Amino acid sequence: MTISRPGVVDLLGVLAYAELTAFLRMAQDASVLAPSLTDRAALGDVAATEYGHFRLVRDRIADLGADPEEAMAPFADALDAWHEQTQPGDWYEALVKAYVGTGLAGDFYRVAARRVDEETQKLVDQALADEARSELVVERVRKALEEDPRLGGRLALWARRLVGEALSQAHRVAAARPELAELLVDGDDLAAVGRMFAQLTEEHGKRMSALGLTPGG
Template sequence: MGTSSADTARYDRFVADLFGVMAYGELSAFERLSSDARYSPTLHDRAVLGRIAVIEFQHYEIVSAKLAAMGVDVEDAMLPFQAAVDHFHERTRPADWYESLMKAYVVDTVSADFYRMVARYVDAETRDVIEQIQSSEEATAVLRQRLKGALADDPRLASRLALWGRRLLGEAVTQAQRVGYEHAFLSGLLTNAESGANDAAARELVRSLTTELAENHSRRMVQLGLSG
């Protein structure tokens, strides 16, 4: 079955929105990590977070360049998502450096999970951009090892960081759902996956993605020695 011009326009809008929210997410991550690095307990930790901040900005530049190639202004693409992303960060202000470290890890891994899920439904060119953003497993591994080290040094952190991790996941999912519904985000994605996509299909996709995100998060927390 062919794809109508309306469906094509809807999918193109989805791709621009996807890159817009990705760009602002990466820019925000750069700003957050750059700020958090100042409160690191050691100079080594400061350098670690600084390096990860640089990687996030490189990701922003990749997405920004892709938007430019599509003829979309990066600021115009990011603006519709600024309020939601900023609201998430306002509601999840870390109390100390350890909570900052956990937040960086959770946001990094949950975002990667979400992009990986979205990549199942998009065209090859869009998938290639997503894969470039996901390619920095180095940053994830560094955050994971530093968290394990902190927990080994002070086991009393475990219950607090486990609770903090669950809150971060809940806030992230809530904001993702809000963005999805307010911007008809996932229905645009489904246009590329199947004909006859509708709001009910989008809601079902949200439920499926949410379940998978929660399961992956729980597994990672157990790997850190925390309850999911």
């Protein structure tokens, strides 16, 4: 199968590793931080969905004639560093990370996928589907905020940290993989960069509002 443009395997590689690590981290958070068996099972279900998405992307990489491990390897350090720097301290931080942090990363992948072949675009959209995660997090966090409004300030600051660390690692990846960066914007098109970040900010604001949190912290 012919790869339609440079950067496609990079896009699928970073997405595959993101889905794999999301599965592993959510499973760990479900086991360690969930306050009840019901919560453990709920986040475990979301983790299982992430693993299913990983398999879809991994298989697509193989269909394109590339090696999935080699495609993922360039992104392991950056994504591992993000997870290490944003280890949640409790259940609600874990939920916000699963929704806000993972959601921001997904926005980057969607932007890049607009400039690849239609089949890959559809696959990326499928792999980034997050209805179950959204429902779980919004329900749990909103209920917690109703019971303890003071929690909102801490979680808003946590979300800001997640976003800051994610942007830092995104810059690192873009600098190391220029063909992937070119799927986001053409060269030094500052206007396009501005539009992209405006869109990312808007989507982040929507997620924060859905949680009942203020984007500014």
